[in-house]
Amino acid sequence: MIVIALGLCASVLFFPGSKIRWAARHANSEKPVYAQNLECLCRTGVSDKPWEYIVIHHSATTKGNAARFDYYHREKRKWEHGLAYHFVIGNGSFSGDGEVEVGDRWKKQIHGAHTANADCNRVAIGICLVGDFENTDIPTENQIESLVRLIQYLSRKYNIPSSNILQHKQVHQKCTACPGKNFPFAEVKTRLLQIASKRNNLMLEL
Numbered sequence: 001m002i003v004i005a006l007g008l009c010a011s012v013l014f015f016p017g018s019k020i021r022w023a024a025r026h027a028n029s030e031k032p033v034y035a036q037n038l039e040c041l042c043r044t045g046v047s048d049k050p051w052e053y054i055v056i057h058h059s060a061t062t063k064g065n066a067a068r069f070d071y072y073h074r075e076k077r078k079w080e081h082g083l084a085y086h087f088v089i090g091n092g093s094f095s096g097d098g099e100v101e102v103g104d105r106w107k108k109q110i111h112g113a114h115t116a117n118a119d120c121n122r123v124a125i126g127i128c129l130v131g132d133f134e135n136t137d138i139p140t141e142n143q144i145e146s147l148v149r150l151i152q153y154l155s156r157k158y159n160i161p162s163s164n165i166l167q168h169k170q171v172h173q174k175c176t177a178c179p180g181k182n183f184p185f186a187e188v189k190t191r192l193l194q195i196a197s198k199r200n201n202l203m204l205e206l
């Protein structure tokens with residue numbers, strides 16, 4: 001959800017340089033959508049940006065996909081680069097349930113427009129799950145599974161620490177509930193830790 005409300009969020013984070021200091025395609029039918037090959041999906045052909053954070057959002061709409069959000073951001077908001085996020089994870093409405101779609105900003109490795117703070121947007125990968133997790137929806141299991149896999153892949157690739165994986169509402173800026181009270185952030189972090197732990201155990205066994 002792109003922020004338009006005023007106010008301050010409770011958590012404070014610090015991004016250097018800030019004026020205000022503050023802290024896939026549809027999967028084939030034979031496989032669950034979260035079996036997408038993320039390495040192929042995330043390949044860009046341009047130099048990687050040194051990403052430092054991952055920020056999780058909900059769309060605050062019950063339906064949607066990357067193309068629809070891109071249209072809204074490009075045509076209604078008049079944002080030159082369109083879709084504010086780098087990735088969108090579908091809920092089965094206009095893309096697959098758990099399908100990861102890659103935005104142009106990721107393909108071009110350029111800044112997002114997913115928070116109200118430009119310093120954050122320069123260094124933070126924006127991932128949006130389709131759904132209104134504040135009011136009417138909860139993420140599907142496929143969405144959570146895809147999100148965990150995507151974060152795990154990106155955080156390893158760019159050496160992003162667990163402490164830099166944030167919900168939008170943790171960013172100190174104009175206040176937002178994004179990604180909503182129904183978003184299971186603790187469960188996502190637990191799953192990420194479990195994956196990291198399994199990987200470390202495997203490394204020790206080798």
Ligand SMILES: [Zn+2]
Nearest residue numbers: 001057168178
């Ligand atoms: Zn948001």
